[in-house]
Amino acid sequence: MSAVTSGLKTRGNLIRSIRRRHPVAAFMVRRIFASVIILLVVSAVVFFATNLLPGNMAELALGRDATPESLAILQTKLGLDQPVLIRYLQWLGGILTGDLGNSAAIVVHDGATPEISKIIATPLFNSFFLAVISMIIFLPLSLSLGMLAAVRSGRKIDRAISVITLAIGSLPEFVFGAFMIAVFFVWLHLLPPTSGVFGDAAPWSNPAGLVLPIAVLLGAVGSAAIRMIRANMIDVLQQDYVSMARLNGYSERTVLWSYALRNAMTTSVQVLAANFRYMIGGLIVVEAVFAYPGIGTILVAAVKTRDVPVVASVSLILAASYITINMLADLIVVLATPRLRNTL
Numbered sequence: 001m002s003a004v005t006s007g008l009k010t011r012g013n014l015i016r017s018i019r020r021r022h023p024v025a026a027f028m029v030r031r032i033f034a035s036v037i038i039l040l041v042v043s044a045v046v047f048f049a050t051n052l053l054p055g056n057m058a059e060l061a062l063g064r065d066a067t068p069e070s071l072a073i074l075q076t077k078l079g080l081d082q083p084v085l086i087r088y089l090q091w092l093g094g095i096l097t098g099d100l101g102n103s104a105a106i107v108v109h110d111g112a113t114p115e116i117s118k119i120i121a122t123p124l125f126n127s128f129f130l131a132v133i134s135m136i137i138f139l140p141l142s143l144s145l146g147m148l149a150a151v152r153s154g155r156k157i158d159r160a161i162s163v164i165t166l167a168i169g170s171l172p173e174f175v176f177g178a179f180m181i182a183v184f185f186v187w188l189h190l191l192p193p194t195s196g197v198f199g200d201a202a203p204w205s206n207p208a209g210l211v212l213p214i215a216v217l218l219g220a221v222g223s224a225a226i227r228m229i230r231a232n233m234i235d236v237l238q239q240d241y242v243s244m245a246r247l248n249g250y251s252e253r254t255v256l257w258s259y260a261l262r263n264a265m266t267t268s269v270q271v272l273a274a275n276f277r278y279m280i281g282g283l284i285v286v287e288a289v290f291a292y293p294g295i296g297t298i299l300v301a302a303v304k305t306r307d308v309p310v311v312a313s314v315s316l317i318l319a320a321s322y323i324t325i326n327m328l329a330d331l332i333v334v335l336a337t338p339r340l341r342n343t344l
Helices: 002-021 023-051 057-062 068-078 084-096 105-110 116-151 156-169 173-187 207-237 240-247 252-289 295-304 308-336
Strands: none
Touching (some): 023 084, 084 308, 116 156, 116 207, 116 308, 156 207, 173 207, 173 252, 252 295, 252 308, 295 308
């Protein structure tokens, strides 16, 4: 017993030593471990919840006129005759080895059993492309408009930005998308109502078709970010060190960029990360509104056909993206704030 106790104490001392010497690395290890647990929970919830939906792939494929014999044969072929727990463990085992498995619903239609990785590869790239372009525009746009509104607080430009962002942010994505289609397609005849990306075509093959989807994504995530960055900047601009910098004769540009923005970035990074995470969910709606062949389209189709492996795989990828963005935001905040590193 004493040897076991001594071993535990030695292990505890080693862990505490690592935390003291490498606090950021230890913090990230803890976050990664917690993220793995969260992903396991998400995968289980999605897998079992999808199986609770009425009907299954075999029933949807054969329709109401299916005989019990044909239904039983198809269920056996699709593996639906096995307990849900066994199917989940088999799917999870494949995930751990890098194999997402095969789509079960598509087997019904053409006799093939395509791999899920091949099914979602192109849509996932399309969604990633749309999200990256939106983020590249979103970052400078949100920071610049938020800073402008804060510096001009109470003036016409601040009120205009606040009113516009509040109006856009209060609309759901599908409503804002329909409004944009009505304005730029029906009334002005400037932009197409759909993305115009079909099959395996590259998402940039029709640049005009990407304008409205990107605009709607920016409206959905940017409006809240701009208002929160404005509030953070106003709070920072009222701090004593900003006043002292102005009294010392620094230019307003130096005060804003070297003092105010640097200190406001700690909170602003969390705000931007929260909106990036929200963008992941908004992608699904935007892709549906503008007929964009992304991962959201695959997810909606899989839910309709009760293709559980595809639903679970796509949901796991979206959850992993969500968690990764959150971890990166926390890492940036920790690296940018020395006092936080001392408390890890």
